Amino acid sequence: DIQMTQSPSSLSASLGDRVTITCRASQSISSYLNWYQQKPGKAPKLLIYVASILQSGVPSRFTGSGSGTDFTLTISSLQPEDFATYYCQQSYSSPYTFGQGTKLEIK
């Protein structure tokens, strides 16, 4: 199985901050990397797929980059609704695995 490791596991930031979350795969996954946002008690929501393509309806302050084994999710200017947990997921090969999550909290 491909292991996905996110850092940091938690992050405190303020409104308007620029934040970056990193995801590392245990082997090359080309650009087959997706990002999800999950709020408490809710289902995950797809934000970005194939490393950098913004899902329809997702604000442009979210950007994804990377290829191979190292990927990042950047939020350019934090809004109140962005405080949530973020997961990366590799879609290169089955079994499709997720990172452990990064919890983004208000400072």
Place this chain on the structure above:
Amino acid sequence: QLQLQESGPGLVKPSETLSLTCIVSGDSISSSSNYWGWIRQPPGKGLEWIGSAYYSGSTDYNPSLKSRVTISVDTSKNQFSLKLSSVTAADTAVYYCARHSIFGGNNFDYWGQGTQVTVSS
């Protein structure tokens, strides 16, 4: 607008079989572009892909659960189902059904709201 809705018992006894159904509305489950999948999330933990199924009957399961999992698709009812046998307390989780988009880079682009399943006697 595509919607998925999970249903099934919220409490299952140890050693029994967990059975859940996901009703799909707003899209045909026979679409060639999609598999239909199940993902679970134990309390306070991360996400685990259980498996996915195609309308033709083709399936793909997580090897860690493969011996206990069956996912099937009912095109006549536009729904798909999960069966997980010989459950233990470790199978307690919120179970989500999701559309598994093949041509979108193999992502899960639409999710149900999730259903809590507790394994306890």
